[in-house]
Amino acid sequence: MSQLIPKYLPEEDMKTLYSLQSAVEKNTTTVTCMGLYNHGKSTLLNTLIKDFEHTTFKTADVRETSNNKAVEHGNVIFVDTPGLNSREHDDKRVMDAVKESDINLFVHTITTGEFDKNEIEFLHSVKNHWGNPQEFIERTIFVLSRIDKADGESDIANTKERMLSQIDDIFKCKARIIPVSAQRYTKGRLEEKKSLVEKSNIEVLEAMIDEISENVKESIMQTKKNRLEKGYNDLVKKLYSKVQENKLEVSKLKNERKKFQDSLNQDIQKVETTLKNMHAKLGGV
Ligand SMILES: Nc1nc2c(ncn2[C@@H]2O[C@H](COP(=O)(O)OP(=O)(O)OP(=O)(O)O)[C@@H](O)[C@H]2O)c(=O)[nH]1
Numbered sequence: 001m002s003q004l005i006p007k008y009l010p011e012e013d014m015k016t017l018y019s020l021q022s023a024v025e026k027n028t029t030t031v032t033c034m035g036l037y038n039h040g041k042s043t044l045l046n047t048l049i050k051d052f053e054h055t056t057f058k059t060a061d062v063r064e065t066s067n068n069k070a071v072e073h074g075n076v077i078f079v080d081t082p083g084l085n086s087r088e089h090d091d092k093r094v095m096d097a098v099k100e101s102d103i104n105l106f107v108h109t110i111t112t113g114e115f116d117k118n119e120i121e122f123l124h125s126v127k128n129h130w131g132n133p134q135e136f137i138e139r140t141i142f143v144l145s146r147i148d149k150a151d152g153e154s155d156i157a158n159t160k161e162r163m164l165s166q167i168d169d170i171f172k173c174k175a176r177i178i179p180v181s182a183q184r185y186t187k188g189r190l191e192e193k194k195s196l197v198e199k200s201n202i203e204v205l206e207a208m209i210d211e212i213s214e215n216v217k218e219s220i221m222q223t224k225k226n227r228l229e230k231g232y233n234d235l236v237k238k239l240y241s242k243v244q245e246n247k248l249e250v251s252k253l254k255n256e257r258k259k260f261q262d263s264l265n266q267d268i269q270k271v272e273t274t275l276k277n278m279h280a281k282l283g284g285v
C-alpha cells in the first residue's frame with residue numbers, strides 16, 4: 001500500500017504530513033528563528049543546541065542561510081530561516097515557517113540600532129496575515145543579539161526601549177525583548193567562565209522559551225492537531241481530484257474506443273457494400 005501512495009500523492013505533502021504526525025506523537029515544540037540577514041540567527045541556534053563549533057547551522061559574515069533548516073534537539077525542533085528582505089521568495093519561505101512554528105525568535109542585532117524599515121515591513125505583514133496578531137506576540141521572543149558589541153548598558157536599554165515602542169506601534173501590545181550574546185555564551189562554556197555565561201543571558205532566553213512552551217502547551221498541541229487535520233483533509237481532496245481525473249480519462253478512452261469501433265464498422269460496411277456491388281455486377285454479366 002505504501003508503495004502506491006507516491007503514485008497518487010506528492011511526496012512533499014506526505015513528508016509534511018508525517019512530520020506533523022510525529023510532532024503530535026512526540027509532542028515536540030517548533031522554535032523558529034527569523035530576522036534580517038547577518039543578524040546572528042544561525043549562531044544563536046547553534047548556541048541553543050550546544051554546538052559550540054557552530055557547524056550545524058551555517059554561519060558567516062556573508063549571506064549564508066538560503067533555505068529553512070530544521071534540527072531536532074531534545075523535545076524541540078529548531079528551524080533556521082534565510083535573512084528577511086533579501087529575496088522575495090525567501091520572505092515567503094520565512095512566512096511559511098512562521099505559520100508552522102510554535103515559538104518564534106525574532107533576532108535583531110544591537111549593532112544596527114532599532115528595527116529598520118525592512119523589519120518593520122515584515123512585522124506589518126505578519127500582523128496583516130495573522131488571524132490573531134496578539135497570539136504572534138505571545139509566542140515570540142525578540143532577541144537583541146551581539147550585546148558584546150553594545151556601547152555599554154545604556155545602549156542596550158535605549159535600543160530595547162525603542163524596539164518595544166516600535167512593536168507597540170504595530171501590534172498595540174508589549175513584547176518580550178531579551179538582549180543576548182551568543183559569543184559570550186560560547187566562550188563562557190568552552191572556557192568554563194561562569195560570569196561570561198551569565199552575562200550572555202542565553203540561559204535566561206532558554207528559561208523564557210521553556211516558560212512560553214509550558215504556558216501555551218495546550219494551544220500548541222491544539223494547533224498541531226488542527227494542522228494535522230487540515231493536512232489530512234487537503235490530501236483527501238487531492239486524492240479525490242485524482243479520482244475525478246481518472247474518471248475523465250476512462251470516459252475519454254471509452255469514447256475513443258467507441259469512435260474507433262464505429263469507424264471500423266463503417267469501413268467494414270463500405271467494403272462489404274463494395275464487394276456486394278462487385279458481386280452483383282458480376283452476376284449481371
Ligand atoms: N560579536 C558577536 N558576533 C556574533 C554574535 N552572534 C553572531 N555573530 C556574528 O555575526 C555574523 C553573522 O552571524 P550568522 O549567525 O551567520 O547570521 P545569520 O542571521 O544567520 O545570517 P544569514 O544566514 O546570512 O541570514 C557571524 O560572523 C557571527 O560570528 C555575537 O553574539 N557576538
Ligand SMILES: [Mg+2]
Pocket residue numbers: 041042043058059064065080081
Ligand atoms: Mg543564517
